[in-house]
Amino acid sequence: MNFKSSWMALAGASALGVTLIACAPQAEAAGTAPVESAVAAARTGNAVQGEIKVSGPPPQENGNWKSTILTQELQTPWGMTWLPDGRILITEKGGGLAIWNNGTLTRDAIIGGPVPAVVGQGGLMDVSIHPRFKENNWVYFTLATGDRNANHTAVARGVLRGTQITDLKIIFQTKQAKGGGQHFGSRILWLKDGTFLVSIGDGGNPPASTEGKLNRWWAQELNSHLGKVLRLDENGKAPKDNPFVKTTGAFPEVWSLGHRNIQGMALDPASGRIFANEHGAQGGDELNRIEASKNYGWPKVSYSQEYGTQTWVSPDRSLAGLVDPMVVWTPCPAPSGLVFYTGDKFAAWKGDLFSGGLAGNDIRRVDLDANGRVVGQTRLPMPGRIRDVRQGPDGFLYAITDERSGKLIRIEPAN
Template identity: 35%
Template sequence: MSLIKHTFYLGLVFLINYSNSTSAHENKTPLEIKTIAKDLGVPWGMILLPDNTMLITQREGFLSQLDLNNGQIVSINGLPKIKVKGQGGLFDIALSPNYGATGWIYFSYSKDISGQGATALSRAKLDNKRLIDWQDLLITESTTNTNVHYGGRISFDNNSHVFLTVGDRGVRSNAQNLSNHAGSILRLNLNGTIPTDNPYINYPNALAEIWTYGHRNPQGMFFNKHTQQLWAIEHGPRGGDEINLIKSGHNYGWPIVSYGMEYSKDIPVGLGTSHEGMEQPVKTYIPSIAPSGLIQYSGKAFPKWKNNLLTGSLKLRHLNKISLDDRNNAIGEARLLREINGRIRNIIQDNNGWLYVSTDDGRILRVKPE
């Protein structure tokens, strides 16, 4: 497979005026962008393996392995039956924190439950181009008759816990109902059991896997292992996408509070933008960018970007970069990679500090300094 090389300059990138612009130095940083794979459907999740290959989930229900040395792609067998419809399909993929010892790889997908879809968290091992020992760790209580708002991002902390986002599944009231998993971020032990210090474990009418609730459709999540902080980004309605710093047991407001508007008319969603007992976002996007994927940059390749949040934009087709102050206030934003003209679905960082982004037209691109 040929590698298509493009070089762009951040000076050509459109910088928005909602907050402080980035520095002049950043604006002159040349980037080398290579398309290293294409024709991969909707590549939803990516992980890098120690053998210099990448595993890529495709929402259509396929798993592929990309050799980063020669560009060759092979299919991986052994996936379960997946409900591929609407926004449903195969979602995220993540390496266990103890992957070297156990070989576990975690997956999220939409599982068919009597004709309806539910977000599921699973794990398996890779053996000679095939998944083995597949385990469904949690089939969430999130079935509805819609095919939207599955969430599906996975992250791990430093204490052997796995987090999973679940969208409201198209039913707004789900997000304030602790008796189902929809509209929540969940926290489990690596084997799928429930941690004894989860915030709702002793609440009789709440599901004990819930870590936070009041979310609409979080499709980006990242745990910073140095600061011990969990970040998430979620789709708002018409406007009102949010970046949130996730704290145990907190209510993030949807649909009671939102910075977005109703689709049918120009009126705010819910009761407005704030309410007692509900968290305020670190940043909102008005109009919506449709965010997907999230990391907090920690590499050496782009030193000026350290601790910046990076997320893909599906709607406005760019890489969104948010700078933070030492109190985690959003103080700057830049919109990068607009020239690739792709709905950026996900972003990951390698050990060199280089970035890999996936786009909904089936491309995987590598971004590094020129």
């Protein structure tokens, strides 16, 4: 497929209310879903929404920036957060808690953290501190629990002082035990009301099933935590104003449904808008704006195909009552980590989203207008598989890579 035909195909998708973005043409040689067929199928969709901007394959970000590798001594890092004293606390999938402190990395710097089940994509995953950490010293983790045959995504909370965690406990765990090592989620995002969201994956690809149902279809069931965004209070319980607390049979933690595997969530603190990226299967990664009670469609609608086939996951790209993505990425960058930039180091980037890419070896800048609509996109090539991207308190962007010699990268002005 040449560039021109892919651009024309992309333009054809514009009336459908979805921004369909192809990666570099050469990336498609890897056997990912052809963009033209994705768009042809998209034309059968029935969604029409307001003003739509269509981007072509994202060009390289030409702004004033460079990436600096601060260390490559991390071992498969997954999540990171800043402590009030300026230290960066970084999780490693195997269970390690590393500290980056003023130019020095110390692995296993914090003791007393949770011991995860290291199963496939699962292990120790995200980390986040309570909004009032200065008062309560509460630190939160997501992790896999159980074993290869029966596992869960869990949230643990402990008290972090200096280099030690005490009073560690699991404050939430998905109810169903699933098998296999796929699709655990699990990002944490604090909201301004003192509750937090946590993303839970759908539990894995067919033939993986739980209680007689393919795992992916649990994403559509309110009596399951799989394939959801959950909203929890600081103690891991469902707040009384969650959207489905009065729905018979629904799990009260559910905030939104129909997700495959969200790996990044971000908040625009001014507008309160919540954004999430999620993995499709082959093709069809998504960026969504997340709102309470809404259904994001997986697997009833999807722009992705089954791995190794030309078979659509669903005959439909879009259906009434299901929320269309803001952006569809085919081929897949395999998104991970998402930040809404509010800093002052990159004036042109203020109010934009930055989405890490594992397979993409990049960070996608999604240019948003004041109403939160996509008006463009660029890519920042990165030296590795990006597992997380965050904004530091200094206004620079930081990223970590999914590698045994895992990197911590700072993105800063080039001059």
